[in-house]
Every structure is written in C-alpha cells, then in structure tokens.
Amino acid sequence: VMTSPGNNTITTLERIALLVLYTAVLLIGVLGGVFMCTILKSNLRSVTMVAVLNLTIAHFVFLLTVPFRIHYFISNNWIFTSGFCKIVSGMIHIHMYMAFTIYVIILSVRIMTFYKGAEQFTFHRNLHSLGASVTMWTLICIVVLMLLFSYGSNNEVESKCFTFGAMIKKPGVQELNYIISSIFIIVPCIFCTFQGKIILSIVRKYGSEIGVQQEFWAQMKSLCFISIMLVCFVPYHIFRLKYLQEPEKDEVINEIFLAVSSLCCIDLLIFTSRGICYKTTLICCL
Template identity: 45%
Template sequence: MNSTVVQSPMGSTDSSPSNNEAAVEYRTVLLAIFPVVLVSGTISLSLMTHILKSSSTSITSIAVLNLIFAHFVFLVTVPFRIYYYVTQHWGLGFTWCKVVSAMIHIHMYMSFIFYVVILITRLMAFYHKAEQQASFRSIHALLVSGVVWMGVLVLVPCIMYFSYGRDTGDNGEKNGTLCFHFGRNIKSGAKVFNYIVSMLIIVVAAVLTALQANVLRVLYREHRQGCTSQQDFDAQLKSLCFALVMVVCFIPYHVFRLHYLENIHLQHINEVFLSLTTFNCLDMLTFLGRRTFLCASW
C-alpha cells in the first residue's frame, strides 16, 4: 500500500512564496475534483443498487456488488478530505488521518482487482462459453469475495499500525494539524514494491483492454450490421468500458508514480494524479439506459 502525500503550506519545510502559491493551486484542483466525485459517485451507486435488485446472481454481478461496496466505503471518507482541503487544518486525530489517507489506495487496488475479475470472467465466457460457467459457480465467487475482504480487514490494520505513517518527520503531522503527508515513509524496500505494483497494474490494464477490444472486433466481424442487437456483444461492450476506466483512471497515476518515487518533492502533483483515480467511482454510469444488462447479459 502506497502513501498519500499532501503538504499544507502552513507546515511546509520550504515556505517560499512560489511553493505556497503552487500549494494553493493544487488544493484548488483537489477541491474541484473530490466534490464532483462524491456527488456523482453517490448518485451512480444509488442508481446501480436499484438496478441490481432485479439482477441474477451471476459471477460478474457478484464482482460488481463488491465493486459497489468498495466505492461506498471510499466515498464515506471523501467529506473528510474536502474538510481538510477547505480548512487547511486537520483536527480529527492522527489515526483517523491515516485511515482516510489509506482508503484512497485501498479503493484503487480493490477496484483494480474486481475490474480484473470482471474482465477475465467475460473473456472466459467468450472463449469457453458453458465450460467456464460449469467450473466456476456463483458460490465460488461469494467465497472468493469473502476471502478478499477478510484479507483486507486483517492486512490493512496491520500495515497501518506497524508501518504506514509511523515516521512522518513533520511536527505538524504529529500534533494533528496536518494530514496526508506520508511520502517520507517510502523507504528503499517500499520503493521496489511500489515499482512492481505500478508496472503490474500498467501491464495488466493494457493487456486486458487489448484482449477485450479484440473480442469486440471478432463479434463485430461475425454479426456486422446486427451486432448492436446481440446480447453477447452488449455484455462485452460494457466490459470494454470497465477496461477503459482502468486505462484512463489508473494508468496515468502509476506511470507518474514511477517518476515520483525518486522525486518525493513532487508530492502535490502526485496527489492530483491520485485524486484522478477516484473518478472510477463513476463506472456504474456505464449501466444506465440498459436496465436489463445485468439481468440478461451478466
């Protein structure tokens, strides 16, 4: 798990006018992004929850439910970020600062995992048809979901307690006036891990997107003019939307992170790129207008 890095100008080690001006600009950008994510994400989750009431209990719909839950848990913490960027003061305690800071990373990685599950499930359904459905049923998907969330509940508190934010190097962080300023905690070992994770996400997202696009190409060549009326084509098109969400929201951040890990002073830019990953909360909007999609196609 990475660390969120935001530095308030009040507690900056370099209080030059240019740095303070840059901090204000980045904070303004963050204040524009997070309220949009909070409002739009809440609306999309509400609509999607209503649609899922009538969906079948398929492997993909279970993955989507997990994705909705991950979005919901993250959105609960967004108001605290907005509060901090508005007031430039954190008065809710260092522990809660670490929780809110970590949640944006947990949300990103959990979303990535469920995107991969959804895409692989759809690809297997296309290439293996009924064979895949017989070998991996909904009960297995429920068990895997339970294992994943239990792992999160066990690992995340341990990481937060033993390593995350333990050495901030900033009195403002320790006395509760600053938050999201954990970049100095990234040691050499953690850097290697971050490099591996970022490269893995970039490669997996790119490969799955290419495979999903190829599936659509094949279906289009098979059905031509009537492809839009084909149920399988519709399902695979929605899967491509999820793949594109990964590419647009996650790849830019991880590409920049490869550079940021050796340039921690770029913390404000890193925070902006990190905030852009939260736009994946709007992924559920891809279902609107086709109420029968989950019920019939997935």
C-alpha cells in the first residue's frame, strides 16, 4: 500500500522496511568504525588516509542521529523539538553528500596515483591535512546552522518529522536538486568506466599471478567504492528525479530510498578488509 497524495501516513510494511534498514545501518556503521580504529594510526599525510579519516567522522556523526530515526518510525511520533528534527532530517543528506565527495576524492587520487605515482598526492605536513579537515568541517557547521534557520519552515505538525517536501517547491531549489541528482548519476558511471580500464590493464599485466598483487587489491577496493555509489546513491537520485515533480506525494518512499543510501556505511568494512572487498564486489557484479 502506497501513501496517499499529500498525506504523510506510513503503512506497517513501510515502517518495518525503514526500521530494518536503519538498524542495519547502525550495526554496520558501528562495526565498521571499530575496524577502522585499527588503521587510523597510519600516515595521516596521505590524502587518501585523511579522506578516509574524515569519512569515518562523517559516518560517526550521522550514526548519532540514526537512533532518533528508529525511535520515530517505531512510535510514529516526534517527541523532540522541531529544530532537532531539522538537524536529524538534514544530516542524512549532509552525510550522503560528504560520503559522495570523499569517494570522488579517493577515487580521483587512486586513478591519478595509478598513472602518475603516489608521491604526488601527500600533504607536506600534518598541519596541512589538519587545516584541510578543519576547513571542510567548518563548512559543514555553516550548513547545519542554515538548516536551523531556513530548512523545514513549512513543517507545521510538531508531532511529525521528515515531512519537508514542500521546501523543494521554493524558487531555485528544484532546479538545484535536478543538477545534484544528475551529478550523482553521471559521476559514478564515469568512474566505473575508468576503473574498468585500469583493472583490465592490471589483469593483462599480471595474468594468473594477479591474486597476490597489492596493486590489484587496491584497485578492487576502488571498484568497491564505485559499487557503493552505484548501489546506494544512483537508485535514490534516479527516483529523486520523479520525486521532485510531486515531493509531497512520495515522502515515505523518499525516506526508504534515503535509508538505502545510508547503507554506504559499509565502506569502512571494505576499506579494512580485502576479503570483504572482494566478496562485496563479486556480489554487486552478480
């Protein structure tokens, strides 16, 4: 049963789907964070490691909001302030945009490293990596403050949350969303093409000995990141192209797709495990 137009009523099946997805996100994210702690002592002058460190922090901040989503979909009643609702609602989008941006940085560095050499892509000092991270998080804090003052001003029912579809109808917002969704769809396809060429060249180079080559496993991890983008982000943004036309009609379905996008937290498990990386890529390809 689908939600009716202009109504934020959620069916039992939809509520169960959301609870299962967010519970899985919470468990996967915590487990990945635990594993990630084992490699955080690595060289923090590496652009890739700094990006992964910030990705870990982004996951952690987002995971702090997941229990509130689980509570809401269990009770179907928002008992916290409307301002906190804006933050929890907006955080899943911020998390997705941050994860996507960091994936693009990691994949770009890996592709350039493959062709030009790793020594060109490190910070000269730890202070430089710290400065880059602080700059990024300062921008995120500014976005959060903007959410508090402007986002969700049309949400009139205090007991409800995540019902901000009407905001999309504001001038310029819909057009901006079309541009963002197009980027989220096109960029992973471009990376997939580049990565396919790289892996094919490695296979031709090493032949039957490819399984013991570190270079191969590094590129397989890159393929895993691309697979996450294709599985978690692309379907949501394809749906969003339709959602932007009637945002108040499909709010619950939009929440389900958003929950799927947050499964990108599995990336930390992939980054810390060669075996998980290989199996995940194999499953995605199948």
